[in-house]
Amino acid sequence: xxxxxxxxxxxxxxxxxxxxxxxxxxxxxxxxxxxxxxxxxxxxxxxxxxxxxxxxxxxxxxxxxxxxxxxxxxxxxxxxxxxxxxxxxxxxxxxxxxxxxxxxxxxxxxxxxxxxxxxxxxxxxxxxxxxxxxxxxxxxxxxxxxxxxxxxxxxxxxxxxxxxxxxxxxxxxxxxxxxxxxxxxxxxxxxxxxxxxxxxxxxxxxxxxxxxxxxxxxxxxxxxxxxxxxxxxxxxxxxxxxxxxxxxxxxxxxxxxxxx
DNA sequence: CTCCAGTGGG
DNA sequence: CCCACGGGAG
Numbered sequence: 610x611x612x613x614x615x616x617x618x619x620x621x622x623x624x625x626x627x628x629x630x631x632x633x634x635x636x637x638x639x640x641x642x643x644x645x646x647x648x649x650x651x652x653x654x655x656x657x658x659x660x661x662x663x664x665x666x667x668x669x670x671x672x673x674x675x676x677x678x679x680x681x682x683x684x685x686x687x688x689x690x691x692x693x694x695x696x697x698x699x700x701x702x703x704x705x706x707x708x709x710x711x712x713x714x715x716x717x718x719x720x721x722x723x724x725x726x727x728x729x730x731x732x733x734x735x736x737x738x739x740x741x742x743x744x745x746x747x748x749x750x751x752x753x754x755x756x757x758x759x760x761x762x763x764x765x766x767x768x769x770x771x772x773x774x775x776x777x778x779x780x781x782x783x784x785x786x787x788x789x790x791x792x793x794x795x796x797x798x799x800x801x802x803x804x805x806x807x808x809x810x811x812x813x814x815x816x817x818x819x820x821x822x823x824x825x826x827x828x829x830x831x832x833x834x835x836x837x838x839x840x841x842x843x844x845x846x847x848x849x850x851x852x853x854x855x856x857x858x859x860x861x862x863x864x865x866x867x868x869x
Numbered sequence: 870c871t872c873c874a875g876t877g878g879g
Numbered sequence: 880c881c882c883a884c885g886g887g888a889g
Contacts, residue, residue: 653874724875
């Protein structure tokens with residue numbers, strides 16, 4: 610094992626992972642489409658929130674073919690509550706690309722698939738020894754390896770990646786990390802040794818106020834369309850034009866409609 | 870008020 | 880590199 614993540618560290622990590630018990634539905638599937646759905650839904654949404662949506666999604670659109678055949682308007686309606694609708698639109702477009710051209714050589718050629726999601730597909734669906742680095746894993750690495758990440762452990766399978774993500778989500782949290790409450794990687798953690806765990810946290814840029822923002826107005830308008838309304842563009846022309854530009858609604862005359 | 874299994878566009 | 884992008888939950 611390169612760097613300071615020793616064999617015993619990995620052993621403890623995997624032991625903790627087995628005992629942690631969380632059994633996420635996409636954890637064991639090798640179905641690329643299912644993993645893609647889960648990963649895209651998770652891109653900016655907490656796990657607990659995604660769970661019911663994922664179950665409903667797979668039941669309704671079990672395959673890329675099924676999703677590709679659905680009207681985007683219905684896909685966006687099913688997405689309500691999962692945040693950024695462009696993620697749903699990209700997932701829909703990705704399904705259509707997969708159906709017509711097959712899975713691309715470079716997974717990042719799929720719309721909405723970046724470095725993280727591509728790595729997650731290779732790791733969880735294909736079983737490759739690739740470590741997907743999400744915000745949780747990035748935080749662990751920043752704390753444990755201030756000098757830099759030594760690289761993916763030799764022979765690390767999907768369980769190491771999954772375990773690190775769960776550890777970051779449940780233990781090595783941004784605000785109140787549970788270092789002394791059974792963290793399996795406590796031994797050899799430089800930040801914890803120095804007592805600076807909370808300080809060694811990748812900073813995110815502050816978001817603007819949501820109330821009254823264009824973002825909120827877009828959400829309101831799209832929710833209206835998704836629930837069967839046909840709001841007038843005039844109601845909020847800036848938000849309406851923005852949604853049209855993003856390919857999320859269709860404009861007929863002075864009203865907005867779902868995209869067929 | 871901050872956080873959340875990121876990505877794409879300027 | 881910098882920013883916008885939803886909205887529920889702690």
